[in-house]
Structure formats: structure tokens, C-alpha cells
Amino acid sequence: MAEGDGTGRAIMDTVSVERALDWQAMHAEQNGAPATARVIRGFVPLLPSSTSVGERMRGWPGLSLEDAMPLRLAGGFHNLHLSGDDRRLGPVYSGAIRDQVEVDRIVLAVTKDHDSRLSGWLDGPPQTNEAGRSAGIMAQLLWLSQRLGPRFELNELGASAGINTMLDRFFFELGGIEVGPADSPLRVVPEWRGVPPPRVPVEIVSITGCDLAPIDLTDPEQALRLKSYVWPEVIGRLERIDAAIELAEQQKPNVVRAEAANWLEQRLAAPQLSGVTRVLYHSIVWQYLPPESRMRIEAAMAAAGARATPERPLAWVTVETNRETFRHELRTRYWPGGEDWALLGEAHAHGAWIEWSGQ
Numbered sequence: 001m002a003e004g005d006g007t008g009r010a011i012m013d014t015v016s017v018e019r020a021l022d023w024q025a026m027h028a029e030q031n032g033a034p035a036t037a038r039v040i041r042g043f044v045p046l047l048p049s050s051t052s053v054g055e056r057m058r059g060w061p062g063l064s065l066e067d068a069m070p071l072r073l074a075g076g077f078h079n080l081h082l083s084g085d086d087r088r089l090g091p092v093y094s095g096a097i098r099d100q101v102e103v104d105r106i107v108l109a110v111t112k113d114h115d116s117r118l119s120g121w122l123d124g125p126p127q128t129n130e131a132g133r134s135a136g137i138m139a140q141l142l143w144l145s146q147r148l149g150p151r152f153e154l155n156e157l158g159a160s161a162g163i164n165t166m167l168d169r170f171f172f173e174l175g176g177i178e179v180g181p182a183d184s185p186l187r188v189v190p191e192w193r194g195v196p197p198p199r200v201p202v203e204i205v206s207i208t209g210c211d212l213a214p215i216d217l218t219d220p221e222q223a224l225r226l227k228s229y230v231w232p233e234v235i236g237r238l239e240r241i242d243a244a245i246e247l248a249e250q251q252k253p254n255v256v257r258a259e260a261a262n263w264l265e266q267r268l269a270a271p272q273l274s275g276v277t278r279v280l281y282h283s284i285v286w287q288y289l290p291p292e293s294r295m296r297i298e299a300a301m302a303a304a305g306a307r308a309t310p311e312r313p314l315a316w317v318t319v320e321t322n323r324e325t326f327r328h329e330l331r332t333r334y335w336p337g338g339e340d341w342a343l344l345g346e347a348h349a350h351g352a353w354i355e356w357s358g359q
Contacts, residue, residue, distance in 0.1 A: 017057055038098065039074060045104045052116065126229040128160070131164060136345070147338065158210075168204040194356035205276050211255055213257070214257055264296075284319065329347075330346065
């Protein structure tokens with residue numbers, strides 16, 4: 001696909017650094033984060049600077065949706081603010097300073113003072129672990145429950161801090177359908193568009209996940225890093241992370257350090273309880289997996305699907321980005337009987353709303 005064209009479409013091919021920064025800033029604006037957009041535009045004057053950040057940006061090997069290079073650096077700036085180690089960005093994040101020339105000056109000054117620290121944030125992709133996306137997962141489990149039965153074994157790829165491997169402890173209200181403990185500190189209530197999902201039971205028998213670099217929510221420093229990738233304007237997301245930390249302190253999520261394809265192959269080879277649907281699920285993860293991992297996962301699921309029976313079904317539940325439209329789609333497939341992908345709806349990138357088309 002071609003680079004962003006001003007309509008919100010994603011950059012999928014390698015483009016100039018300036019073009020990638022402009023697209024990411026535009027995307028932030030369109031998703032309610034104008035201050036973050038100004039900070040990202042402030043990265044452009046860093047390019048000719050003598051900083052190591054500027055040097056790394058100038059020599060970046062490829063810029064696309066998968067790289068998320070601007071968001072890596074944006075996380076570093078937000079971390080400086082959240083940690084209290086540099087307060088100069090406070091008026092920018094609050095909206096008190098909106099003039100781009102002034103924002104550019106602040107971004108350059110902060111970079112010069114924290115060059116080595118900020119450069120380190122370019123080493124890896126952002127780890128975003130958004131509880132709001134679990135609404136799309138739970139809605140699809142309701143849809144599957146109507147077809148395969150209410151009992152599920154859940155397995156999450158790219159679980160990050162494991163927030164969504166605690167979704168069995170969340171409270172959901174999805175189009176008037178309530179699921180989960182009513183007294184949960186983490187409440188997921190998206191704006192619902194369309195008919196409600198099925199009013200059927202969901203029982204999560206077990207839930208586990210994997211990540212290449214899991215984050216421990218009970219470690220304050222690691223939790224702060226996770227928060228740093230959240231756009232500061234989106235207060236609700238930060239509040240959901242605090243609620244997830246509370247749940248993790250009560251009982252840590254079950255997340256193991258592992259490469260996604262290796263882990264999935266092991267999970268699919270493990271014994272499966274009769275009457276329980278084994279589910280692979282993930283949200284905004286697929287774009288970050290190497291192509292070889294994606295191919296192995298697809299092959300492993302196809303092979304396991306061919307072995308699935310009505311007593312031991314298999315399902316694949318996703319909330320992922322459509323690479324053509326940049327819309328976040330809810331897609332499900334299951335075996336036996338539903339091998340083709342079913343598009344059940346679309347969702348806001350951070351779970352603010354769901355547009356449900358599933359029947």
C-alpha cells in the first residue's frame with residue numbers, strides 16, 4: 001500500500017522520515033491527541049541536529065506502520081514528564097502551549113538535555129496494552145458462545161503486561177449485555193453502535209499469554225514505562241492501567257516470556273479439555289510480528305483447525321488493523337464449521353466505541 005494520503009490511511013511502504021512524522025502526527029490529531037501531535041511534529045527539527053536522537057532518525061532503515069518510530073520516541077518524552085525528570089513538556093501536554101514554533105524549541109532543548117536516555121527509546125517498538133480493546137474480544141466470545149458453547153481456554157499473543165489476560169476479572173457492558181464481576185475496578189463500557197451481542201454465558205476456564213518482553217505491572221518502574229506509551233491527553237487509558245495494576249497486585253496475570261510462534265505451537269500441542277473451545281486471541285499485535293512468525297502461526301492454526309472436533313473446537317479471535325483501510329476490525333474464525341473469517345464489527349483504536357455487525 002502507498003504512504004498516507006491525508007485520509008487517515010496508513011503508511012505501509014518505506015517513506016521519508018518527515019513524511020512518516022507528518023502522518024503519525026495527523027493520526028494522533030484524528031484520535032484526540034493534538035498535544036502529542038505537536039510533540040511529534042517537534043521531532044522534525046531534530047533531524048539536522050547533532051543529537052544522537054537526530055542521527056538515529058536520519059539513518060532509520062525503514063519507516064512504516066510496523067516501525068512505529070515516532071511513537072517510540074513519543075513514549076520517551078512522556079516518560080520524562082511522568083517521572084518528573086523534566087517538566088518542560090507539561091504545558092505542551094496540557095494544551096497551554098500550542099504554538100508549534102515554541103513546541104519545537106522545547107522538544108529540541110529537552111532532547112539535548114536527555115539525548116542518551118531518549119535515544120534508548122528508539123531501540124524497540126512501543127508496548128501498548130489497552131484494556132479497552134478487550135471489549136472487542138469479549139463481544140466475539142459471546143458470538144462464539146452461541147455457536148460453540150460457553151466454555152473457553154484463552155491464549156493471547158503479544159500480551160505485553162498481561163492486562164488483557166485478566167479480562168476474566170473485568171466488568172463489561174456491551175450494548176446493554178453485562179459480563180464479568182460487577183465490583184471489578186476495571187470497567188469496560190464502550191459506546192455501542194448496532195445491535196447488542198448475544199445474551200449468552202461465557203465461562204473462561206483458563207487464560208494465559210506470551211510476550212517477547214513481558215512487563216511486570218507490579219513493578220512501578222515497568223508500569224511507568226507502559227504508561228509512557230499512552231498519549232497523555234487520553235486520561236481514561238491511564239486510569240485503566242491503574243485499575244489493571246490493582247488487579248495484578250491481587251493476582252498476577254499468567255504471561256510467559258516467549259516468541260509467539262514457538263509458544264503457540266506448544267499451546268496447540270497441549271491436551272485440550274472436552275467441551276472447551278481453545279481460543280487464540282490478540283489485539284493490535286499482528287503488525288509487529290515478523291513475517292516468518294505470521295506464516296508459522298497461520299500454518300499452526302490451519303493444522304490444529306483440521307484436527308478440531310465439535311467436542312474440542314478451535315477459534316481465532318482478533319482485533320487488528322486492516323492494512324488497506326486502517327480501520328480496527330473484529331474478526332473471528334473457528335473450526336469445525338466456521339473456517340472462513342467472519343467480520344463482526346469495527347472498533348476505536350483504544351476501545352472507546354464498537355460498531356457491531358455480528359448476528
